[in-house]
Amino acid sequence: MLEQKIFDVTDPRLIRELVRRHSWATLVSHTPARGLVVSHLPVLVADDDPAVADGTEGTPPLTLAGHLAADDAEAHELGAHDVVVVVEGPQGYISPTWYGSGPHVPTWNFVVVHVHGRPELLAPERTYDVLSDTVDHFERHFADPWTLDRADAYARRIAPGVSGFRLPAARVTAKAKLSQDESPQEVDRLADALGSEQPWARPELARAMRAAGRRR
Known part of the structure; x- marks a missing residue:
């Protein structure tokens, strides 16, 4: 993944918030029999707690919880190999025509988290708890x-x-490419374009870009 340090995300609270807001993820594993295996599934922050979200307690290492069809879990040989879960946040195309000065070329802004680790398969009752928690997560609004x-x-x-699992993160890599290498004025211009009522509009990406600019 993109290696420029300016785009690194290391704040665990921001990473957790991304998973909470964008819970539809991609699970990738590699097995001797099938090679690469890819599935799509909802995931949760397993140890989610309002105190952690507010930063009033120490933030523990990230652990995800999720579930997928039992046949898919078998294809992944879930629990026998390391996997990566990809959680993708807001993203969108950036046109050179939106800048106030140049030269610029087209680019793509995005926010993404890769969570690496070895899943732990859950017993039936704990799997059912994950199912219930997942419903609650999406119904809460x-x-x-x-x-x-x-x-x-x-x-x-x-x-x-269904097979439920927990994934204690052995490694987390998060990137937010949000035009941090541009001036605040240019970021505002780009965010205005993305927030407009046009086919290319990406209002959530625009908000993320403005927030990243405030954190600089």
Whole structure:
């Protein structure tokens, strides 16, 4: 991944927030029988806690929790090999026409986290807890959040078709390429373009760029 230090993200709270906001991830592993195996799945911060998010307690090492179809878990030989989980945040194309001065060429701004480690497969009851937590995570914005216990009997009947896991991070690499190498004035121009009501609009990316500029 991009090695320029200016784009490194090392603040564990920012990394956790990215996973919370962009929980649809890509799981990549390599097995002797199949070679590369790739799946897509929701993931959570396993040890999530408001105190950690607020920075009032020490931030523990990142651990993800997730689930995927049992057949997919078998294809990955989950638990037998190291994997990487890729969590992608806001991203978008940057046109040279948006700058106030030049020269510039097209580029792509993005935020991404790679979480490396060896998954730990979970027992059925803990897998069910991950399923319930996942539902709660995505339902939390609704006025009347749906909970898994509303369909408890059915959910428990089909849950054996799913494999839950925890992934303690052995290594985390995070990048936020958000035009930090440009002047504050240029960042504002780019963010204005991305926040406009046009087909190329990426308002979340625009907000991320402005936030990165404030942290400089």
